[in-house]
Amino acid sequence: MVKCRCSTLVLNVAFWIFLLVQPAAFAASRPVVILDPGHGGVDTGVKGSYGTLEKDVTLAVALEVRHQLGPLYDVRLTRESDRAVSLTGRVERANSVAGELLLSLHVGGGLSREVNRIAVFVQRGDQRSFVGAGGLTEEGWASGHAPYLQESRELATDLKRALMGLQGYDGVGVTRVPLMISRGARMPVALVELGNLVHPRQERRMTEARHIRRLASVLASAIEGFFAR
Numbered sequence: 001m002v003k004c005r006c007s008t009l010v011l012n013v014a015f016w017i018f019l020l021v022q023p024a025a026f027a028a029s030r031p032v033v034i035l036d037p038g039h040g041g042v043d044t045g046v047k048g049s050y051g052t053l054e055k056d057v058t059l060a061v062a063l064e065v066r067h068q069l070g071p072l073y074d075v076r077l078t079r080e081s082d083r084a085v086s087l088t089g090r091v092e093r094a095n096s097v098a099g100e101l102l103l104s105l106h107v108g109g110g111l112s113r114e115v116n117r118i119a120v121f122v123q124r125g126d127q128r129s130f131v132g133a134g135g136l137t138e139e140g141w142a143s144g145h146a147p148y149l150q151e152s153r154e155l156a157t158d159l160k161r162a163l164m165g166l167q168g169y170d171g172v173g174v175t176r177v178p179l180m181i182s183r184g185a186r187m188p189v190a191l192v193e194l195g196n197l198v199h200p201r202q203e204r205r206m207t208e209a210r211h212i213r214r215l216a217s218v219l220a221s222a223i224e225g226f227f228a229r
């Protein structure tokens with residue numbers, strides 16, 4: 001009889017310890033995802049012919065991606081409202097919370113504003129002696145990001161695979177460039193141009209909640225795919 005009570009007590013204690021420890025373990029194991037809504041504040045990004053601003057669309061998409069990723073991910077935004085944040089400030093925030101992935105969101109059309117194409121950019125990592133603005137060499141552009149170049153490419157591949165499923169775009173391209181948002185970032189980084197806001201039909205779509213949810217859903221699935229590798 002006494003033995004039975006002790007067993008029950010041990011089980012009860014174990015149960016309460018499980019309840020107390022489990023949330024902490026759960027929280028610690030959640031991947032830290034940094035979403036970077038491009039532009040903000042006085043930096044409006046591109047402006048569509050109906051007046052839609054890139055900074056508003058990128059924030060709407062980022063908030064929806066966070067919503068869709070749900071509680072299994074620790075999602076942080078480099079800005080939560082319409083305010084200006086420097087590129088350096090965005091990277092510092094990502095590093096300060098030990099981000100495991102940084103995804104910068106834009107809708108300005110990337111390298112091809114004439115067509116409605118989705119463009120994914122990652123930091124270039126070859127040994128060619130590129131010298132960019134300000135005289136920075138290739139290594140200078142990467143600046144601390146070099147150990148994450150391979151993962152950045154994998155992230156770009158996951159993004160491309162997921163984004164190719166979207167209807168109404170003229171394809172998805174991945175381009176390696178000297179990418180400022182990856183400079184100094186101690187995590188995989190990609191920048192995605194989700195189409196072209198100055199394309200009139202696209203601008204209308206980007207003001208529709210349904211389309212924002214669709215874009216966010218694809219990005220969320222790419223992020224899930226990256227962490228499932």
Ligand SMILES: [Zn+2]
Pocket residue numbers: 038039045046054105106107108
């Ligand atoms: Zn932009």
